[in-house]
Amino acid sequence: MKVRMNSLTSLLFPSCPDVVIEDVTLEGNMLIFSLHSTRRAVPCPVCASPSTRLHGSYVRKPADLPCLEYTVRLHLRVRRFLCQKRECQRQTFALAIS
Numbered sequence: 001m002k003v004r005m006n007s008l009t010s011l012l013f014p015s016c017p018d019v020v021i022e023d024v025t026l027e028g029n030m031l032i033f034s035l036h037s038t039r040r041a042v043p044c045p046v047c048a049s050p051s052t053r054l055h056g057s058y059v060r061k062p063a064d065l066p067c068l069e070y071t072v073r074l075h076l077r078v079r080r081f082l083c084q085k086r087e088c089q090r091q092t093f094a095l096a097i098s
């Protein structure tokens, strides 16, 4: 069965329309999905003000998941944003996928 990458994304993450699978790697019996979100504006969790100012990113590796005879590992590119509202008590916040 041949599956297009964008179809695979909507199949695996139906509630996350902004997620992109960057890469899928097979290492032994381990499938590694590298993902990131493409959302440009993200609301601050404290003041709800939308932010487009990136402060950096890092890769988060949640626990491995079993799937048939494979171990599935997710590499999530987490972006950190700066809250753009001057009077907000939260300076930065992270977005993994949404």
Ligand SMILES: [Zn+2]
Binding pocket: 044, 045, 046, 047, 048, 049, 083, 084, 085, 088, 089, 090
């Ligand atoms: Zn804020």
